[in-house]
Amino acid sequence: MxxxxxxxxxxxxxxxxxxxxxxxxxxxxxxxxxxxxxxxxxxxxxxxxxxxxxxxxxxxxxxxxxxxxxxxxxxxxxxxxxxxxxxxxxxxxSPKIVNDAIIAALADGVNLSSHNKWEGKLASMIIDRFPSMDLLRFTNSGTEANLMALAAAKAFTGRSKIIVFEGGYHGGVLSFPPGGSKTNVPHEFVLGTYNDQADTQRLIEENKNNLAAILVEPMLGAGGCIPGDPAFLHMLRDMSAAAGALLIFDEIQTSRLSAGGRQALLGITADITTIGKFFGGGLAFGCFGGRLDIMNQFNPSRVDALPHAGTFNNNTLTMAAGCAAVEHLLTPxxxxxxxxxxxxxxxxxxxxxxxxxxxxxxxxxxxxxxxxxxxxxxxxxxxxxxxxxxxxxxxxxxxxxxxxxxxxxxxxxxxxxxxxxxxxxxxxxxxxxxxx
Ligand SMILES: Cc1ncc(COP(=O)(O)O)c(C=O)c1O
Structure with missing residues (x-):
């Protein structure tokens, strides 16, 4: 009973x-x-x-x-x-200013099989806002941006482990709900508890010899809009640097919390930052950017350059829409x-x-x-x-x-x-x- x-x-x-x-x-x-x-x-x-x-x-x-x-x-x-x-x-x-930019770009033709006049402009406007980015590259989604950020971190450090947090969401193949996900890419992930400083310090210490990166959202987004404690995020900055690992801030949602994202509000400079969503003016978009030495790995004029192809990375419609939106609508x-x-x-x-x-x-x-x-x-x-x-x-x-x-x-x-x-x-x- x-x-x-x-x-x-x-x-x-x-x-x-x-x-x-x-x-x-x-x-x-x-x-x-x-x-x-x-x-x-x-x-x-x-x-x-x-x-x-x-x-x-x-x-x-x-x-x-x-x-x-x-x-x-x-x-x-x-x-x-x-x-x-x-x-x-x-x-x-349907903001008019973005619609007009898309229509104008369309009139000049899409799929030009070449560089275009917008990609450098959009990159410069984003880099002006994020001191953590010396150089950046575009992708077609936030998921791809995070995949490339992890690849960049592993290649740069020559290490393989990545600390992520339960409840974190970095894309359909980088998702860490309670109970796990069967569709994740097979990186060597080490799962931490978000906002738990002591436990995360222990994880960093235990894995520091092979730790490539810590990938973290400054606020868990899909995990329920749980803000990261400032002290926790600062600790990640300090301890990743001490361990020789890279701090990757996934600001795909939180980049709208101020002109420079949550990192600007907290005074934290990540090694790599990923953004997406609205920076493409509402069209398919992603972007990863970071320190010069990390991002220069992708400079294709180098003989040892890391490849990062992508048919639509610089597609004219997204680049033009992003330029109009960031310049005129996404003002500080x-x-x-x-x-x-x-x-x-x-x-x-x-x-x-x-x-x-x-x-x-x-x-x-x-x-x-x-x-x-x-x-x-x-x-x-x-x-x-x-x-x-x-x-x-x-x-x-x-x-x-x-x-x-x-x-x-x-x-x-x-x-x-x-x-x-x-x-x-x-x-x-x-x-x-x-x-x-
Ligand atoms: C924090 C965060 N990272 C990554 C992604 C993945 O971005 P996309 O859906 O563009 O692949 C999302 C999407 O919701 C997100 O919220």
């Missing part, structure tokens, strides 16, 4: 599951065309999906257009987009404003949860944040689903896992709309939450 408290928990878990199931049924009924598009695609793509992070049970929404901070789905619903393409969509949808001032808005928004969400006794919390930095059920209990997946389906039905789009990334198009009015919708949902389900 269950103890009284256990019985209460079991009861509330059942009630939350039943509310989440009911919200899912409502989602299915409201989104027949998204469901049908997914079912058709499933004949050709596993689960109808080609990007795992977008997967949502029972099927993901299919968006058909986006303008500024708004998205329209196949069934005609209009959403305020609080997901912002998992941080990549910082400019909002715009980044200050969006991150201040994000800090206020996060505090307001947290205050709402506290006022209503809701079983959620929000973590993050600046314009990137994640809503979590407070305790990782057996019903936290149902709590997440319930919140997601309710927000969608209120016209608010976030990631099912709780990620929110503001775009420059999001206004104070939009954040107020979000807070009012969230309050309505929490009040509607108050009896459920009070028993969790």
């Amino acid at each position: 269950l103890e009284p408290n256990a019985a209460k928990t079991a009861h509330s878990a059942d009630a939350i599951k039943s509310a989440a199931d009911s919200a899912a049924r409502q989602y299915i009924a409201s989104n027949p065309l998204s469901g049908a598009i997914n079912a058709d695609a499933a004949h050709f793509l596993p689960g109808g999906n080609t990007r795992t992070s977008l997967w949502t049970n029972p099927f993901p929404l299919c968006m058909v257009s986006g303008h500024d901070q708004h998205l329209i789905d196949a069934d005609g619903h209009d959403y305020i987009d609080f997901l912002g393409e998992f941080t990549a969509g910082i400019y909002g949808h 001032q715009a980044l200050v404003q969006i991150n201040e808005r994000g800090d206020r928004f996060r505090e307001d969400i947290q205050a709402l949860f506290a006022r209503l006794g809701a079983p959620f919390r929000v973590s993050g930095l600046g314009s990137i944040m994640n809503i979590h059920p407070i305790s990782p209990s057996m019903h936290s997946a149902d709590l997440r689903n319930l919140l997601f389906f309710e927000l969608v039905s209120a016209g608010i789009y976030i990631a099912a896992r709780g990620l929110i990334a503001l775009s420059l198009s999001i206004t104070d009015e939009d954040t107020a709309t979000f807070l009012a919708a969230m309050e309505g949902i929490l009040i509607k389900h108050k009896t459920l939450f009070l028993t969790t």
Whole structure:
């Protein structure tokens, strides 16, 4: 027989599951065309999906257009987009200045089989912002940028081990969720605990003779927007240098926290930095850059140069879009404003949860944040689903896992709309939450 408290928990878990199931049924009924598009695609793509992070049970929404901070789905619903393409969509949808740059580049022809006039310009604008980069190279994705950063570190140091952290995400083949990933590249990874200084010091000490690099996000992104402790990140800087290993900062998300990324805010200079997402103006993009001696390994005029080919590394559309976006939209001032808005928004969400006794919390930095059920209990997946389906039905789009990334198009009015919708949902389900 269950103890009284256990019985209460079991009861509330059942009630939350039943509310989440009911919200899912409502989602299915409201989104027949998204469901049908997914079912058709499933004949050709596993689960109808080609990007795992977008997967949502029972099927993901299919968006058909986006303008500024708004998205329209196949069934005609209009959403305020609080997901912002998992941080990549910082400019909002279809900013004219970027569209015009793409159209102008298109008019001159793509696939020119050559260097072009934009790649050096985009590189110079990025290098101006990141003192850790003396030279850089472009890739087509953040994953590729991290793969190349690791290759550069191993070749440079002549060593093979790489310290990474549980919860870290550096791409589809460099992913370290609890329980591991079967699709990772076979490097000699040593898994550390994020923000655990003592344990990480021990790992560095134990592996220092063969340690090529430490690869770390200054804030765990896909791992739930968990900021790295400044003292932890400074320790990584000091101890990697002492061990003769390279510090690689994956700033693919956090480079939007200031003009020089989180490293500028912390006063840390990494040996190699990777960026991606928005620096290509919204088109496929990645980039790794670092110290002169490390990056010069790739100078193709050297007889011993490391190869780094890639048909689309300098594709004209991305290079032109990146130049326009970084110069005109991703200004230092715009980044200050969006991150201040994000800090206020996060505090307001947290205050709402506290006022209503809701079983959620929000973590993050600046314009990137994640809503979590407070305790990782057996019903936290149902709590997440319930919140997601309710927000969608209120016209608010976030990631099912709780990620929110503001775009420059999001206004104070939009954040107020979000807070009012969230309050309505929490009040509607108050009896459920009070028993969790
Ligand atoms: C921190 C971080 N690193 C790497 C990546 C991989 O980038 P991409 O999806 O462009 O391959 C991501 C993508 O979400 C990321 O958030």
